[in-house]
Amino acid sequence: MGLTSTAVLAVVAALAVALFAATVRLWPRLARPGAAAVSGRIGLLLATQLTLFAAVGLAANNAFLFYGSWADLFGRKQELGVVTDHADGEAGAAGSRHMTRVGTQHPDVPGGRVPSVGGRIDKVVISGRTSGIESPAYVYLPPEYFQEAHAGRTFPAAVVLTGYPGTAENLLKGLRYPQTAHDLVKAGKARPMILVMLRPTVAPPRDTECVDIPGGPQTETFFAKDLPEAVAGSYRVGKEARDWGIIGNSTGGYCALKIGLHHPDRYAASAGLSAYYKAAEDPTTGDLFHGKQELRDRADLLRTLESRPPSGGSFLVTTSRQGEDNLGSTMKFIEKVKAPTQVSSIVLDSGGHNFTTWRREIPPALQWLSARLGER
Template sequence: MGLTSNKMLVVAVLLAVLLFVGTVWFWPRLARPNWRAVSGRIGLLLATQVVVFASIGLGANQAFGFYASWADLFGQESGQGVVVDHDAGGTGGPLQVVDTQQVDVSGGARPRTGGQIQKVDIVGRRTHIATPAYVYLPPEYFQSQYRTRTFPAAAVLTGYPGTAEALIKGLHYPQTAHELAKEGKTQPMILVMMRPTVAPPRDTECVDVPGGPQTESFFAKDLPEAISAHYRVGRKPGSWGIVGDSTGGYCALKLAIHHPETYAAGAGLSPYYRAPTDPTTGDLFHGDKELRSSADLMWYLKHRPGPDTSLLVSSSRQGETNYKETLRFIDLVKAKKPTRISSIILDSGGHNFNTWRREIPATLQWLSGRLSDR
């Protein structure tokens, strides 16, 4: 059974209940003051607590999408896939659709009514990074009157660790985009949902790691190119935006700031503003001071011309550790024309899915107003 399967969670909960009942039932028999009885009591208590905590962990993982599989949990993820050379003599292309699923909305079984989510495998032409993603196509994409129309697109990134499925099941991006467009609050958009971690289990922080994964180049060049080659996405500047939470929020801001020619708008929900270095990232910079400085968004904006892009940041007065830093970032960007800055500041809200779900509708409306469909 998979780590995220409902069966696994049900089995863990049932086992916890049975162990609890068994502990209560057998406790009188294990009350004797001998080593066997003491060992029995210790064993029952230990087993019950382990299974209870495992049940809580499985439930939290399902709710927040931290890990996608057992291999991912234990740091043995090999999901980079096989790099396929797609030169002229090769077969296939940079993007392959491997599965489709309906959107969880009324009429979702019909793409013309509910749109469609396609699971794809992407191979970067320049970076040769191979990674899966989910592409949400709005209902208009399948309607005959829009058959020649192009659509704006937005890359949507999770935090670290995180799963792309959590953007669908936990944060409800496709459902929210569908409802907002149906109500006329946004234009129909294509959403490309994925992890910022394209070299799992390593957290690359969207950095072009010297001698390692060229993650920034993948998101700045390869991803828009692969999506635009397969789907009807606007090709003029201003057709692409990017949004993410936590690590994905940092990446979204960084990519919009470093590559305004690609991303006309970048939204960071509960972002931070400089790439950390820790056991999950490894050595990202290999002594390259310029690369390290560029990964600090505050430094970059202080020492480089203001990029022609729109930025959105979010935080909470209570519950978020980035609040004061976010205010400093807003003040810094306000002085860097032609860069534009907007914000969502909640009175309270933690670093979690519930907070981000409260911010996503306004974020998608903001993003829609800054993207072109041509």
């Protein structure tokens, strides 16, 4: 049974209840001196607490999808079975060597089983031509992509990134990006976009902070060069910067702003939800810069804005006056952006660093992206 299975949660929760009941029932018998009685009490208490913590952890993981599988939890590489589809000229077809479609699923929207009504979600593997990085992702194709009236049309695309150590499933189930995009288009508040959804942790379990690590994973190159190239070679996506945006939350938000700031020739619009503004350096990241201060400075977005001429592009940053710790640095980022670069913000009165807050910010953020992408 999978890590996120409700059956696993039910079994562990039932075991915790059973152990609690056993503890209450057996405690009078064990309330006497002697090594056996003491060992019994310790064993029951430990087993009850361990199963209780496991049940709470599984419930939290099911709600927030920090880890998508046992292999993901324990940091083991997951090999994907590959099904190559040569029928329709999209992902997996001949000539698309850097993207392979390994499955499809229906969006959770009305009429979702019919692509021309609800769109389609492809599960793909992106193979970086330059970086050598290989990463799974989900690609949401809007209903218009399959409609005859739009058969010759190219669509704008937005790369959507989770936080660390989140999984791409967070973006589908927890943050509901495809459903939100679908609803906004139906309401006339946004234009159809292709969403490329994945986590920034493309070299798990290491948090690479979307930088090109000397002698290590070239994560920035993957997102700035390889991913757009692979997607544009597999789907009807525009190839100019004005056709591409990038958005993320937390670590994904930092990555989105950083990549947009350093690569305005690739991404015209970048949105960071609850982002921070300099690369984290801790046990999960390892040595990102190998002592090179210029690389550390480059990964500091506020320092970059101070030291480089304005590069253009549009940025959206979000924070809250109560509940987020990035309010001050977000205000500094806004202050340091100079024309022709543009900056917008969402500042909530209150909201923590969590899915509830990001679900409040995603609809206006997607509207913001839509208004800045695909213009001819």
